[in-house]
Amino acid sequence: MTGPRVEGEQTVPIGSNDDVVRARQTVRTYAQQCGLSLVDQTKLVTAASELARNTLVYGGGGRMRCATVRNGARVGVHAVFEDSGPGIPDLDLALTDGWTSGGGLGLGLSGARRLVDEFELDSAPGAGTKVSVTKWAR
């Protein structure tokens, strides 16, 4: 068995609020192509919206890479949000419901984790932040 294959990758730069909308629309297009149910589409798009906004607001801008991912017969959408901002000093704290370093509800990152099937957060102070998410079609 080979690992998951990534296909048709597309990159969206995130530098403004309009880009957040664009990232969201890109993810929605991929989700529709992969045949995700309406609920799963909405969940993934909302997660992408949260993560893209985090990239913009806390990471000072960055980019999103979105692709279709195949693992055997399973197909899904894979999205990576990267920035070279200040990074997150305490990952556990950042993933706690209700904790925010800005003025938000503090549910973006932790909520996004619950909205997707696979969630990977990679960050260190001064080294930027990279969040990878995957949602599989059922």
Add this chain to the structure above:
Amino acid sequence: MAVERASERLVELLTRDDAVQEQWVTAVSATLGGRISRAELERELSELYQSLVQALDKGGLDWRDEAYSEVRALLVELSRARARHGFTPTETAVSVFACKDVLEPTEDSTAEDVKAYLQLTRLLDSLGMFTIEAYARTREEIISAQAEQLLELSTPVVKLWEGVVAVPLVGTLDSARTQVVMEKLLQSLVDSESEHAIIDITGVPAVDTEVAQHLLKTVVAARLMGAECTISGIRPQIAQTLVALGVQFGDIVTKATLQDALRHVLQLSGAQAPLGGSR
């Protein structure tokens, strides 16, 4: 002065043949596929042609020079007209670049002519770039004007019933739009002396934490004014997403459809509710 002589030669190159202007118009109109009448093109390009010759006559080869102010003004006008009529950047810039094709040296051209032609192309390239920039600027102006219009248009506050106003939200809800929504809603609560407001989010494709926070703030602001807000249009996928996100609307009344919300509000206010006969 060498530079002056060079521009004199350019003037000669441009004016030597009476047909230059005519050929220029023909070359441009061929690319525009008849979407601008020939008479109009002739008018535009003859003005441009004359002012270009004048500018060359007067001064050097620097298109930023004072002598070129009329050329630049004409080009800006041309770009604006093209941008407004939906022409592409290529179709706009061709008005300048076509002149190069017309004057292209032939085998009989003298070395001096070729040199003059090269200088002219350099000048025309710069003017072409200037045209494209003016075109892009106009397009940006159009876009931002439209965005502003959309902001106004997309947030109507409608009076649904005596004492009940509703805001049907459509599209993406960002900070700027929420601000407009909040202002309009609060003002219309005062103007119409309403005590109930319904915010309908059927047309909002995705509700994330930012949108939720904006909604919460709007509801709190309305409450401070003594009005009660109901949020309607929570579709199944939105409800599931909000639960997974962990967003809580607390004691704010939410309904699946605008109809439910109106019925609820009418029951609350004790008004005669014709929907399903409930009181």
